[in-house]
Amino acid sequence: MNIEGLGALVTGGGSGLGQAVARMLADEGAKVTVLDRNAEAAEAMAKEVSGAAAAGDVTSEEDVQRAVDTADALAPLRIVVNCAGIGPPEKMVGRNGPMPLANFETVIKVNLIGTFNVMRLAAACMLAKEPLDDNARGAIVNTASVAAFDGQIGQAAYSASKGGIVGMTLPVARELARSGVRVNTIAPGIFETPLLASLPEEAKQSLGMQVPYPSRLGTPAEFADAVRFLVGNQYMNGEVIRLDGSIRMAPK
16 A cells, blocks of 8 residues: 555654654655644644644543544545553562552553554544555554563563454454455564663663564664555555564563
8 A cells, every 4th residue: 555645643653663653654655643642742743744633542532533533634544553552560469469450451441442442433434435446445553562472570461451452453354354454463572662761771782682683672763664564565464563573571
């Protein structure tokens, strides 16, 4: 699918991986709408890519529908990239006792339910459109994590949420296939994101050395390259791609 001229919605587009994706899509000629809880970050990124901003929460039906409408008004919505997510580490049973159930629910709500919420509302918008070449109506790319496959101690909630994204990729892709909307997921490993930016350089280098090759942290631009491939290659559908330098995470 040719990206140029298409409408795109990027969640979590105000920072990190989402920011890199927004830039890439704009460079490829897409009209990008940035959805982020941080209104200032969304506005700044939208200005940089000459797109539109939509401040809001991916778990809110109203916020996401407003973002979908904003994106579709800018240019017919054909591309959605879900990058919004959280990952606070917490053991199931720690020094202070069992993890509060509300903490587990919050991670599941933002990462898994939020991704589904965006997919269902964006897909409804795409399905209402006339197809492009090869019966294509759109492409959705979700963000999981290698934690979906080899989560570490303290990642029970995070791994469950990302495993859920992996698990729903194929059934949703199968559902939308007849209508020409493709769904794929990227499971990134250790990437340079705002979450890691606060770590000392020595700690980041130590993390990078755990990666077999290349022995460094992944860059947001490399993640965006994978998104470009999944959006552009019409034969990619229903797949989960590990983007991790072949790392397999240790228990801790």
